[in-house]
Amino acid sequence: xxxxxxxxxxxxxxxxxxxxxxxxxxxxxxxxxxxxxxxxxxxxxxxxxxxxxxxxxxxxxxxxxxxxxxxxxxxxxxxxxxxxxxxxxxxxxxxxxxxxxxxxxxxxxxxxxxxxxxxxxxxxxxxxxxxxxxxxxxxxxxxxxxxxxxxxxxxxxxxxxxxxxxxxxxxxxxxxxxxxxxxxxxxxxxxxxxxxxxxxxxxxxxxxxxxxxxxxxxxxxxxxxxxxx
Amino acid sequence: xxxxxxxxxxxxxxxxxxxxxxxxxxxxxxxxxxxxxxxxxxxxxxxxxxxxxxxxxxxxxxxxxxxxxxxxxxxxxxxxxxxxxxxxxxxxxxxxxxxxxxxxxxxxxxxxxxxxxxxxxxxxxxxxxxxxxxxxxxxxxxxxxxxxxxxxxxxxxxxxxxxxxxxxxxxxxxxxxxxxxxxxxxxxxxxxxxxxxxxxxxxxxxxxxxxxxxxxxxxxxxxxxxxxxxxxxxxxxxxxxxxxxxxxxxxxxxxxxxxxxxxxxxxxxxxxxxxxxxxxxxxxxxxxxxxxxxxxxxxxxxxxxxxxxxxxxxxxxxxxxxxxxxxxxxxxxxxxxxxxxxxxxxxxxxxxxxxxxxxxxxxxxxxxxxxxxxxxxxxxxxxxxxxxxxxxxxxxxxxxxxxxxxxxxxxxxxxxxxxxxxxxxxxxxxxxxxxxxxxxxxxxxxxxxxxxxxxx
Numbered sequence: 001x002x003x004x005x006x007x008x009x010x011x012x013x014x015x016x017x018x019x020x021x022x023x024x025x026x027x028x029x030x031x032x033x034x035x036x037x038x039x040x041x042x043x044x045x046x047x048x049x050x051x052x053x054x055x056x057x058x059x060x061x062x063x064x065x066x067x068x069x070x071x072x073x074x075x076x077x078x079x080x081x082x083x084x085x086x087x088x089x090x091x092x093x094x095x096x097x098x099x100x101x102x103x104x105x106x107x108x109x110x111x112x113x114x115x116x117x118x119x120x121x122x123x124x125x126x127x128x129x130x131x132x133x134x135x136x137x138x139x140x141x142x143x144x145x146x147x148x149x150x151x152x153x154x155x156x157x158x159x160x161x162x163x164x165x166x167x168x169x170x171x172x173x174x175x176x177x178x179x180x181x182x183x184x185x186x187x188x189x190x191x192x193x194x195x196x197x198x199x200x201x202x203x204x205x206x207x208x209x210x211x212x213x214x215x216x217x218x219x220x221x222x223x224x225x226x227x228x229x
Numbered sequence: 230x231x232x233x234x235x236x237x238x239x240x241x242x243x244x245x246x247x248x249x250x251x252x253x254x255x256x257x258x259x260x261x262x263x264x265x266x267x268x269x270x271x272x273x274x275x276x277x278x279x280x281x282x283x284x285x286x287x288x289x290x291x292x293x294x295x296x297x298x299x300x301x302x303x304x305x306x307x308x309x310x311x312x313x314x315x316x317x318x319x320x321x322x323x324x325x326x327x328x329x330x331x332x333x334x335x336x337x338x339x340x341x342x343x344x345x346x347x348x349x350x351x352x353x354x355x356x357x358x359x360x361x362x363x364x365x366x367x368x369x370x371x372x373x374x375x376x377x378x379x380x381x382x383x384x385x386x387x388x389x390x391x392x393x394x395x396x397x398x399x400x401x402x403x404x405x406x407x408x409x410x411x412x413x414x415x416x417x418x419x420x421x422x423x424x425x426x427x428x429x430x431x432x433x434x435x436x437x438x439x440x441x442x443x444x445x446x447x448x449x450x451x452x453x454x455x456x457x458x459x460x461x462x463x464x465x466x467x468x469x470x471x472x473x474x475x476x477x478x479x480x481x482x483x484x485x486x487x488x489x490x491x492x493x494x495x496x497x498x499x500x501x502x503x504x505x506x507x508x509x510x511x512x513x514x515x516x517x518x519x520x521x522x523x524x525x526x527x528x529x530x531x532x533x534x535x536x537x538x539x540x541x542x543x544x545x546x547x548x549x550x551x552x553x554x555x556x557x558x559x560x561x562x563x564x565x566x567x568x569x570x571x572x573x574x575x576x577x578x579x580x581x582x583x584x585x586x587x588x589x590x591x592x593x594x595x596x597x598x599x600x601x602x603x604x605x606x607x608x609x610x611x612x613x614x615x616x617x618x619x620x621x622x623x624x625x626x627x628x629x630x631x632x633x634x635x636x637x638x639x640x641x642x643x644x645x646x647x648x649x650x651x652x653x654x655x656x657x658x659x660x661x662x663x664x665x666x667x668x669x670x671x672x673x674x675x676x677x678x679x680x681x682x683x684x685x
Contacts, residue, residue: 103481
């Protein structure tokens, strides 16, 4: 099955080029040049993934993402301004699955798209697929849903993947390198902060335990641990 | 306060001069004419008293004369009355200490007319010869109250009160005047300092109130200047930001087009396409850094106020830098890290330390190490990064933090650097009200970042 990608970016020429590149890479691509119609297209069924630029006419990328998230869990990769931490953080907080600073390397774009698509695909017979439940957090890999005390957590696919990895080894330290390779599907490179950002968002969504302790603890320069009471 | 002292001195000088002039005018045009008037009338009185004494002696003899003289002495304006005979013996009165009395008497005797003399400190003394009907020749001396203008300050407690009042008024007026003048000047100074520190929105007129004097004009001029500077700097910053921003769109397209070309290229074209990719990646980095710098310079970046564990941050960044440096045969040594925390944005602090470290790694020779340490001292956290790259000429040290500044001979253009790292580091540190400085040490360059540590 060919994955259908929707590009929402006001740079028409860029859209054309990306479409051409991704088509060769085996995707089916459609592009829209403003936020409003982008949101409408994304809400219409049939897409597997959205590439969303932040700066858009009519409705900016964040607003599109916010509206989209109210109705759909469609994976979204945001194109953010290079060097702008705020855009990255806001994007991930609202519910982007990943971000790529613009200008981007198209090979990287294709790799990220594949990683996100693989993650969001419901694994069918993979091992380690059973439902995990630890102190109120219930994670079901089959439906890719996670709840906290019965309330849906609304995790992005990366956050879901990270929580899954941490819960599988609850009480043990999971190395950053392993998390990066297993969830983000890329090697952890120096100065790369995206893993920390995803973890930080995941922490916010999980909140603290009743006694004020953190569910996920940082083990400096090693990794993270899901603490067991 | 310096202004206060100066104004006080000037004010006191002006007051003193005023009094000198008034005293001079009073003396010249009031006291002296008054004195000559008094002298004329005293002479007339004296002649009249002499003639009367002669008549009374002629009519009622010695007792009448004594009574007349006694009455004369009771007169309020007259202090003393004496009558002397030709040999200088007192016939009436006590001759209360008046110097020059004898010479006065001699003068009056010789002139056989009235003689008036006023000593500045003593009473006015008048003498007149009296020819009694029995042929005796005598001299009548009358002493009056001193006809002089009172001294303003120095002759009584009232004078000292006046003087004290004058000094108090001078102090009060000086204080008011100094406050009136110095307050707006201080506000202007504060505003100037804030402007110099980069707060381009600083304006001063509203804080000075509606002054219509020169200081008000100065405030308005200052605001005009500040407005002009602000618009110049913001437009320059906006330009560099916009240019960088606009450059990214074609660069994004270029990247994709390049990749498509690579998809379709013959293998022999791949090396040159890869070369284009490397160069476009450099452009990309440079634009990203320019944008970061522009945002930091404009102050648009909202600085978070989180507690950041600096020791952890330094070790983290050092570990990353070490990992990267080892690929090129260089090392990063963490000498020591004191536990300390600062308040600010972790991302900005990270980028500051990262830029300094990467810069040091770039210039330290192969096989050598860059030393990093974090020392906590007196409420300051000091991050020190030392490389072994030979340092830079002393004269160029101050310019190291200027964007795109390249050190002339010692540090040749090497791979990668575009001269923005230290500028970004400086802006990030300044956003945290810290300082960053460079100096040569042991054949290398030492960059030092100093920040205030978080309380408790």
